[in-house]
Amino acid sequence: MKVILVVLLVLVSTCSIHCAKDIQEYVDQLLATFDDKLNVLDTNPGFWTHIYGVYRQQYPRAPVSLAAEGRSMLTVEQQRIQAFKANVKYILKHNDNPLSTFKLKINDLTDWTDDELSKLRSKIQTEAPRIAVPPMMMSKQKKTYPSEYDWTNQTRVPGAVRGILNQRHCGSCYAFAMAAALEKTYAELYPNTTDSLSPQQIIDCSTTTNGCEGGSYVGTFSYIRENGYRLNSETDYPYGANGANQTCQKQGGVLLTYNSTYKLNYKQLPTENEETLKQVIYDLGPVYVYYNAGDRKSNDTQILEVSRKFDHYASGVYEAPGCCTSCHMNHAMVIVGYGTENGTDYWKLRNSWGPTWGDNGFIKIKRGVNMCGVATWPYYTGLF
Known part of the structure; x- marks a missing residue:
């Protein structure tokens, strides 16, 4: 025990967070010489004090809003520390599994409470899945598609995928996904622009969605159409503090349609047809999708596992065996590409939980x- 403590103290004193690119790499460096990392954590409370202090420097907290809901500041801080410990141990255990196809990491969500994590998920309003392939999606001639494609680094439509935004404490993924899905059209119509479109306008002004309580693709597109196919830029209608609902600041925005021949429109693609999905992504552009991101407050162990892994995803090809494909749809993202990594085919999706996620x-x-x-x-x- 004393030997472990001495070694940890030496490591802490000789290597600060500046030795590593992020908090995950820093923790990995501190524990690199130990075979039983979880035992070291369980038997050295001083380690937790140190790394949580470093973590809070990178991700400052102001948990006043939670205290206002009837819980003391101390209770909230205790919940954060407990969540941090449990998640760090889970991440380390997962990353030690040589059979896993992906890695996890400590991030902004690692000390969030279950209530906060649940608010990241939306009450997605789904429509009936489509079976047939829409005519405009059918390729007129057979062609060979590339084995990989990524709209984030292509030259066909510069700016088709723009900077990653952060929805924070608001179930507004549906609004972020719609703004992201419109970026290729925005880039085609206004090639010299660099800013993103405004999710906050959708949250505040749409009467066909539910603000921070969720929404749907169809409801969001209905708002865009009723607003004259317009949406403000993020610069002109920025995201508010934690994305909370506000009074609608202004309607209108940039025009996102061209003429009667090339009009802003949408098509629901056939359900579970990933070959057609691949073709549409390559031929036409990024695609908006619903997703089961698990639930931290679920009593179902499998749903809880899905949430833990998704919340802390870092790299590699994510998979969660047994994850329901037609239930618990509580998140929306945008597929921006596809490819193969280490023999496993993947979709590349853009999330709205910030660039550090x-x-x-x-x-x-x-x-x-x-x-x-x-x-x-x-x-x-x-x-x-």
Whole structure:
């Protein structure tokens, strides 16, 4: 025990967070010489004090809002520390599994309470899945598609995928996904722009969605259409503190349609048809999808596992065996590409949990198995 404590103290004193690129790498460096990392954590409370202090420097907290809901500041802080410990141990255990196809990491969500994590999930309002392939999605001639494609680094439409945004404490993923799904159209119509479109306008002004309590693709598109196919830029209508609902600041925005021949429209793609999905992504552009991101407050162990892994995804190809493909749809993202990594096919999706989440704000999800419902409710938005 004393030997372990001495070694830890030496490591802490000789290597600060500046030795590593992030808090996960820092913790990995501190524990690199130990075989039983979890035992070291369980028997050295001083280690937790140190790394949580470093973590809070990187991710400052102001938990006043939770205290206002009837809980003391101390209780909230205790919940945060307990969540941090449990999640760090879970991450380390997962990353030690040589059979896993993906890695987890400590991030902004690691000390969030279950209530906060649940608010990240939305009450997604799903429509009936589509079976047939829409005519405009059918390729007129057979062609060979590339084995990988990524709208984040292509040159066909510069700016088709823009900076990663952060929805924070608001179940507004549906609004962020719609703003992201419209970016290719925005780039086509206004090629010299660099800013994003405004999710906050959708949250505040749409009467066909429910603000921070969730929404749907169809409801969100209905608002865009009723607003004259317009949406303000993020610069002109920025995201508010924690994304909370506000009074509608202004309607209107940039025009996102062209003419009667090339009009902003959408098509719901056929359910669980990942070959068609691949073709649409390559031929036409990014696709909006619903997703089962698990639930931290669930009594179902499997649903809880899905949440823990998704919340702390870092790199590799994510898979969660047994994840329901047609239930618990509580998140919306945008597929921006596809490829193969270490023999496993994947979809590349853009999330709205900030650039420090996942792989710079993106996640690779196993392709070809409708992982967590990624191909159950896909929607393409564009000019046609």
